[in-house]
Amino acid sequence: MPRNNRRRFGSVRQLPSGRWQVRYYDPETGERRPDEETYATKTDAEVRLSQLEADISRGVWTDPDAGKVNFGEYATTWLKERKLEETTRERNEGVLRLHIKPQLGERFLSEITAPRVRAWRTKLLESGVGEPTVVKAYQMLRAIMNTAVDDELIKRNPCRIPGADTYDVPERPVLTVPEVYSVAASIQLQWKALVLLTAFTTLRLGELAALRRRDVDLGARVLWVRRNQAELSSGKLVTKAPKSRAGFRPVAFPEMIVPDLEHHLEHHAAAGQEGRFFVGPRGGRLRRSNFRDDWVAARTKAGVSEEVHFHDLRHTGNTLASQSGASTRELMTRMGHSTTKAALIYQHMTSDRDRTIADKMGDAAREALEKDAPPEATGTDGARED
Template identity: 45%
Template sequence: MAAKKRSFGRVRKLPSGRYQARYLGPDGIDRPAPRTFRTKKEADDWLADRQSEVRSGDWQDPDAGAVNFKTYALEWISERGLSPTTDELYRRLLRLHVLPTFAACDVDQITPPGVRAWRAQRLATTKAPTTVAKAYRLLKAIMETAVDDELIRRNPCRIKGAGEESPVERDIATVEQVDALADAIGLRWRLMVYLGAYGPLRPEEQAELRRKDVNLDAMVLRIRRAAPELTTGRRALGDTKSDAGRRHLALPSFLHTDLQRHLDWYAEEGAEGLLFVGEKGAPFRRSSFGRKWRKARVAVGLPDDFRFYDLRHTGHTLTTRSGATLKDTMVRAGQSSEKAALFYQHSNLDRQKEVASGLDAMVRAARKTSKVEPDQKRSGTQRARNA
């Protein structure tokens, strides 16, 4: 049967009794429907939807999304100009959590139900909600770029709150525990423990500190660069984690002796000399330091999951208790967002008791000033009823 002409598209009945629809796209290419239809009305409705897309400007090439997701995702990472550590993180998240499910898919084959099923499977398998949240955010960002590239019309990652992390409140070390760690780890690395806690400096920032960055008289460090160590063992010398990471850091005066002694005994010579080097003169390595850290942690009795990086929690908490503002804390820690700073500010049970004690003292002082206790303001009958 000859195709019936109409203002938009064509419909014809096939020998099988089903109906075929096709139309001329804005790109001048004849576009058949991806399926046949049981009735002529179904074919007409499909064409009406395509015509509406063309008129509203929402039409997209149905073949545009036929791009392999793995290829697109790896190109996405390469084009971002990421820091070595972020690049490494994204590729690891892709390899371990995203590609096992979506590597063989085209971009337009990833659907909201598929994303929901993938996330549920990852949560059930890994028992690591923070890692899954990171992987979800990565997938969402890649698919958002696919929307911008007009490969798909809508981002299939639409799970509310799926990219938010809710890390467990971590322990903080006490002043006594920090001192014990510094003693247990040995003289060469003692200062690194103190700078991690009272800087609070990131380990990759300490790894790139040089003599010229130290003003011993003023007790100020200049943080300019960072040298994170990748899983390959390579030191990725580069900028700090953010612009806020480049800063001048005033140290508490009680660290003067440790800083002076470290400069005299362990730092490399010359203005460019590294502050922290190993016994054989090699730059700081996370792997070799990690062994010493674990022994010190065990000796002090801290839990197995207490990381060197957790010393920053101690620094943030003590800085806040000393009266520092949120901005002060952000500057000291080299953080560019309030959210990042607040993540490290803890209010544990001991601190809550301090707050409650302070509140108790304040209320009692106010009542003493007024010289009228709340119980005295009630009638005799009321006091008797509550006796």
């Protein structure tokens, strides 16, 4: 027969196996329940009983059965309840489906321990999943488990790997101004203004794709960013407002590219004030796929490294703006960084100062071109016509 040792709070008893069991009263139901584990000695069991009594009296006790919730179902509900943009939701659904659920989806929340999280992350890296994707997956898993803590399903978040939520972004190539103009002179005329504006305004492709004629003020030399275009994996194009107040912004450009923009408006932009500034080859919406082959061909013709991506034009422009004297705050504003601090800075930054930055960028570009670039690459006078 089991041997009992009753106490006011609970009891310990020795089982036929010789191990000791702890029993106590559930503070929520009032029913007596056994602890999840058994113990080798009576002393160990009594220590555990004292710990349980202390946890309950301090209000930090968690129902051991609360964590017996299927992680996959919990994570799906967690994501469904989040208010997210279509593109962000699509990315998160992909990360959850491809990188989290395969290893953890069938387990209970309580079974996802710190060692299991470490093993999951290691397996992802060893299987060849890129570090940025692994970081995103880890961040999502940690957020899900934080909610589980808040829901009192688990006591502590098991995602506690130092440095696992960040990664070192590799340095991207920076083009010289002559290289920018060489690529612009080598690409189809329909995309020349796209190359120059990306380099000298550092707008994102989605922001450029969403520009209308009325957003381009050649007299003031300013582009007004009012919306952004995103492409889902299904191919669907979504036009949306910028993520934050900082995304709504005027961005100045240097005078030297005005002739190229005038040429583009006359020959390539859609008609009307609401007409898109950039359109696809057949008059439709601009997509990255519209000009990808032309970009590669122009990059090759210009002798630019194949490691240079179109997005590196934005990086090039940011570098040029910094070299032209833009402060960190001014750079954040031009780039449209979506943080509270960036938004407040944007509200107080004057367009005159932004135009000064653009002018300095233009001066630096003109000086570099005079030294290295062929004369025919500096304007549209000798440009090819459609």
